[in-house]
Amino acid sequence: MSSRRTPYNARMHPVVHNQLDEAIDQAVPILQRAHYVGVLTGAGVSAESGIATFRGSGGLWEGQRVEDVATPQAFRRDPGLVWRFYNQRRASLRTSQPNPGHHALYRLEARLGSDRFALITQNVDGLHRAAGSRHVLELHGSLARVRCQECGEVKYRPANEDLPPLPRCDRCSDLLRPDIVWFEEALPEDVWTEAADCAARSDVFLVVGTSAVVYPAARLVPIAKAAGAVIIEVNLAPTEASYWVDIGLYGPSGEVLPKLIAL
Numbered sequence: 072m073s074s075r076r077t078p079y080n081a082r083m084h085p086v087v088h089n090q091l092d093e094a095i096d097q098a099v100p101i102l103q104r105a106h107y108v109g110v111l112t113g114a115g116v117s118a119e120s121g122i123a124t125f126r127g128s129g130g131l132w133e134g135q136r137v138e139d140v141a142t143p144q145a146f147r148r149d150p151g152l153v154w155r156f157y158n159q160r161r162a163s164l165r166t167s168q169p170n171p172g173h174h175a176l177y178r179l180e181a182r183l184g185s186d187r188f189a190l191i192t193q194n195v196d197g198l199h200r201a202a203g204s205r206h207v208l209e210l211h212g213s214l215a216r217v218r219c220q221e222c223g224e225v226k227y228r229p230a231n232e233d234l235p236p237l238p239r240c241d242r243c244s245d246l247l248r249p250d251i252v253w254f255e256e257a258l259p260e261d262v263w264t265e266a267a268d269c270a271a272r273s274d275v276f277l278v279v280g281t282s283a284v285v286y287p288a289a290r291l292v293p294i295a296k297a298a299g300a301v302i303i304e305v306n307l308a309p310t311e312a313s314y315w316v317d318i319g320l321y322g323p324s325g326e327v328l329p330k331l332i333a334l
């Protein structure tokens with residue numbers, strides 16, 4: 072597998088939009104030759120499905136302090152407030168469908184086979200699975216699952232199901248929480264270990280729609296790079312990950328991914 076070893080630093084050499092087609096032409100043969108493709112996605116891949124991203128104007132964290140709704144302390148202090156936030160996010164999924172970016176990633180897996188592909192996502196919206204993707208590693212949990220804070224039982228509760236303001240466990244009656252990884256919590260160890268293995272096995276690693284500021288997820292990019300992968304970034308603009316990037320494809324993922332994967 073050929074690899075351009077010099078890290079592409081987009082902050083020093085900004086990519087302008089009219090170079091996008093040229094960059095896609097450069098990326099396509101590299102992707103076609105890949106034996107194993109890893110993908111890390113973030114909220115941006117679902118933006119064209121109408122789901123808000125976290126950072127920046129209009130982002131979920133703009134009108135909401137992380138400390139109030141997405142930490143274990145917040146849940147201990149005011150579980151009703153935390154559940155209101157997550158029930159609103161569950162409700163917003165009812166009208167959301169996978170967009171052409173999710174579908175393109177499904178087609179890439181279908182072409183390569185699931186044993187040569189891993190879709191590692193920070194998203195909790197379930198849209199990759201809804202698009203048909205199978206080898207999906209959800210680093211930050213899922214809005215479609217609840218977990219008992221006492222007995223630990225995890226249950227599938229799809230977003231189209233209304234939950235009470237303070238849902239309780241069928242088994243032990245204690246309070247349920249969203250099965251989401253909050254700030255200050257560790258990622259599920261088995262999921263993280265598999266994600267890091269897949270990143271290290273990749274000869275092409277796509278970084279799609281993430282600001283790459285949340286760790287350890289963002290560490291997957293240097294892990295893949297150190298193992299020799301060509302790093303391709305798809306985003307509206309360069310990010311914290313761009314330091315590691317070989318090819319930057321700067322445009323909406325719902326437009327860029329179908330072009331990259333169709334060719």
Ligand code: OAD
Pocket residue numbers: 112113114115116118119124125126127130141193194211252253254279280281282283284285305306307308310322323324325
């Ligand atoms: P962010 O909101 O931090 O970043 C979204 C990224 O998507 C930005 O880099 C945007 O430029 C990009 N973007 C927006 N629209 C796009 C589009 N149509 N096509 C391509 N890119 C687009 O979201 P994440 O990086 O996912 O964690 O955030 C990481 C984690 O921080 C989340 O999983 C969440 C959050 O706090 C937890 O809740 C634990």
